[in-house]
Amino acid sequence: MNLEILGMGVLWLFLYGYMIVSSIDFGAGFFHFFNKISRKDHQVNSLIQRYLSPVWEVTNVFFVFFFVGIVGFFPSTAYYFGTALLVPVSISIVLIAIRGSYYAFNTYGAKDSRIYSFLYGATGLLIPASLTIALTISEGGYVDVSNGQVRLLYGELFTSLYAWSVVILAIISVLFISSAFLQYYAHKAGDDNSYQLFRRYTLLWSLPTILASGLVFIGIRQHNPEHFSSMLDIWWIFGLSFLFFALVVYLSYRGKRLGTAFVFVMLQFFSAWFGYGASHLPWLLYDELTIYDGFVNQTMAWSLIAAFIAGFLLLIPSLYLLMRLFLFDAAYIRGERK
């Protein structure tokens, strides 16, 4: 394996990590607001709050890691994606800023405000939608590179079936991943009302998830046949993803082994995500930029990898401690321990 693929693999893993933790976070924020206005059991919300409070900052770092890492390993992405995505990514930044800060204002501030909780609930669904534009344009055809200028073609983007199918998949996946996690968390907390609620949500969002995935396949076939055919070459990985999905639905329906069910959710998205990523290679931006022509010099690549390993030796025990204290501490989840 060469350094380019190793670098991209690691970054892709980070983006996957962000996808999972942020989905839990975004979805939880949305449910928090939704349950508040529909006056569902207050217990649900304190459960969500107990999960979110210690981890919200960590979620954001996964994202920062990805975008710092990709510019580090592939500096040319700064030129292409940076120029093309000025407007959409600026909007994402604004949404992320509103979400992060109003979450803190609502949770740690003196009183619980409906406006604040609306702001962080609603932005949670808009952020994934706005961020997916970066993925969409990587398929090519949405960016015009000529006369030393990089331009995003808004007309093409907004009228594209593929672009919209990705947005829909992003929003639905957020709700699905999040409810599957919260069903497990609520069950562990012995909070039956919340558990039943999130079990319903999980089942409710499962069908749309798979339909939206199908839609994305159709969209890619239309938009980038070359990418679609390399996806077909590794069709089994998407088959595997579907199998994991089926297991999630089965376990949730039976209400058994919900921790395992969530692991299957992670595997379902893991296989689909890496299948998508692998078939996308070698292109970073279809037709313009590959992982080979945009790669950083070798010295820097090695020092980044060294920094990576050192950093991880520090982070893994810390993350383990965080999870031990909050995620897997039954007394904390039940709210018996502050």
Place this chain on the structure above:
Amino acid sequence: MIDYDPATYSRILTGLTLGFHIIFATIGVGVPLMIALAEWTGLRKRDPHYTLLARRWARGFVITVAVGVVTGTSIGLQLSLLWPNFMELAGQTISLPLFLETFAFFFEAIFLGIYLYTWDRFKSGWRHFLLVIPVVIGASLSAFFITTVNSFMNQPQGFELVNGVITDINPLVAMFNPATPTKTAHVIITCYLASAFVLGAIAATKMIRGNRHAYHKKALHLTMVSAFVFAAATAAIGDLSGKYLAEYQPEKLAAAEWHFETEEQAPLIVGGFLTDNQEVNGALEIPYALSILAHSNPNEEVIGLNEFPESDTPPLYIHYLFDGMVGIGIYLLAISFMYLLIRRVKPAWQYNKWLMRGIVAGGPLGILAIEFGWVFAEVGRQPWILYQIMRTPEGATTADHVDIMLYLFIALYIALGVTATVVLRRMFKENPAAHELEQRYGDRGDDT
């Protein structure tokens, strides 16, 4: 209206984001240390006042951290959005410290989450105290790493540029360039100083309003002792920064000092204004001082601005920023020293209204000095984005709509600034320290 020029708007937007971010970033670097000091003092003296101090500071800190995190994410992304050409070139050399900064921040974020939620979890307070140490280290390390990136922009090295192609890269040489030691030390210590004064200003406000609770007196004392130490260190490091500039970026120092002719025994110019034909009017001249600042020797020669082509020199208004920064630095040193002196020789005046007002002013002034210092450092290296390698407009984006994005972000920062202020005020107004002390420890404290 000015014509649409993406480079100009990119500069304004970057300046705006950084200017807003550093208010919170400064607090983010400095306050964890103050929290750690308070908690440590509380444990050592078995004094619940200090422990509560740490607790309340930590609670307010979360609000500022949130805004710091999201604006930090903004500037991180804006580097690529607004300066894609610069990042494409510099990405080859500076991605290591950028990456390490994220690690440091990750480390801090994890432990801050744990720290905030485990106050009542451990039997021994010392165990909880241990959790704040990684927060302090992570905060200061991320300031260190990100400042090395800025140092690199001021003093690029660790690569060869052959016909526009970068070769022979050494990431560590790029990171530890000649600007790194003074810049990082100066940034970190001034963050500590400004934060100590911001917290001190809160306590001094209570004194002025006649709330003489022991809790606030202890807060005042702790912050002022720390502030004095940090201010003295700032002065020493500031002096080294001057010597660094004289050697490596003489035109920045010359522009800051309106020092046009190369001469020995150069005087330091304080205040004043510049006439159209570049004569200095109404300024205070301190003989030899610039030579001393630059070379520790009153007879040494200091290079003047006239030695440089005009296209390579920064705008001359940075003189005011330099004076403002240094002036405030001296003020902070003086007022914290006054507090310590009065406490020693005339304790009856320790909470004198004028002294307290002086300390209250120190809070916003400290933040203002940070802003002045940053603008001075950044504008002072114009016209370069990479000193003597790449001019600023060459690094900027060519995209449309940077102007609209500027207005979007102005609106965002106003909203965040206003809400954060409202939330912080309400948080502490609705739950005063005396009330919380009584609830937690059954102690009303003394009201002397």
